[in-house]
Amino acid sequence: MSSRHTTAAGDPLFDLTGRTAIVTGASSGLGRRFAEVLAExxxxxxxxxxxxxxxxxxxxxxxRQVLSAPCDLTDEEQARDVVKRALAWQGRIDILVNNAGITSVQPAEEEDTATFGAVMDVNVNALFRMCHYVGRVMLDQGSGSIVNVASINGLVASWTIPEAGYCASKGAVISLTRELAAQWADRGVRVNALAPGYFPSELTEDLFMGEAGERRFRRMPMRRGGREDELDGALVFLSSNGSSYMTGQTLVIDGGWTAV
Structure with a gap:
């Protein structure tokens, strides 16, 4: 990925130089993009x-900027070890981007509780686990920003795609974000959520294809899905001093999908 962003020098609100971030789900798609943007x-x-x-x-x-840390976040010990590795590498953790997530696409009457639970385990339980361990580090520091990646499907029904477990999990992420923000606001730790609309990734690539994809995007004001770079600004804003008086909020980037 080539550098397309203003350099940190002369841009103090959005300067992340010297800060340490953990980005989950960073192997591909939006997560990889998030890791690269923060590194840049x-x-x-x-x-x-x-x-x-x-x-x-x-x-x-x-x-010089990225440390590979393979981990299954549904495993308590592995999650703790990731936090320990971050501290051993840089001595502090300033930013946590909880991006890891999965979905299951099937009608609710066919989605069994085991499948539903597996989605909740990754999208909610593992996310809380990282908030818990990283939050403790940030509280000891007296500073930090947590960005939980939710979805517009935590705010409105998926409608065109049957994914009850995913929608429930992302609604839980938004609610959890508010609660953690309220608990930690006066101790220097901010917690906000990013709610993307439809962006290309391994999970969503089929949604952009063919006549069905065209019909899906016709109903939204911008008439298109998002480009991969169109979450960059929101991510940097929530991670940086630019959002220093913002906590407990969900920033929706969806091309107007939830506005109509």
Whole structure:
């Protein structure tokens, strides 16, 4: 990824130089993009996902800025170890981007509780686990910003795609974001959520294809899905001093989907 962002120098509100970030789900798609954007802004990024080869490739592309940290976040011990690795590498954690997530697309009457529970385990339980362990570090520091990646499907029904577990999980992420923000606001730790609309990724690529994809985007004001770079500004804003008086909020980036 080539650098397309204003350099941190002369842009103090959005300067991330010297900060340490953990980005989960960083092996591909939006997560990889998030890791690269934060690294380009000067942050040292601990890239977390299950696929070690993809993380290693990301670290090789940014050898001084990115640390590959393969991990299954549904495992308590592995999640704790990631936090320990980040502290051993840089001595502090300033930013946590909880991006890891899965979905199951099937009608609710066919989605069994095991499948529903597996989605909740990754999208909610693992996210809370990282908030818990990283939050403790940030509270000891007296500073930090947590960005939980939710979805517009935590605010409105998916409608065109049957995914009850995913929608429930993203609604839980938004509610949890508010609660953690309220608990930690006077201790220097901010917690906000980013709610993307439809952006291209491994999970969503089929939604952009063919006549069905065209019909889906006709109903929204911008008449298109998002480009991968159109979350960059929101991510940097929530991660940086630019949002220093903002906590407990959900920033929706969806081309107007939820406005109509």
């Amino acid at each position: 802004r000067g942050a040292h990024v601990v890239a977390v996902a299950r696929r070690a080869d993809a993380l290693d490739a990301l670290a090789e592309a940014h050898p």
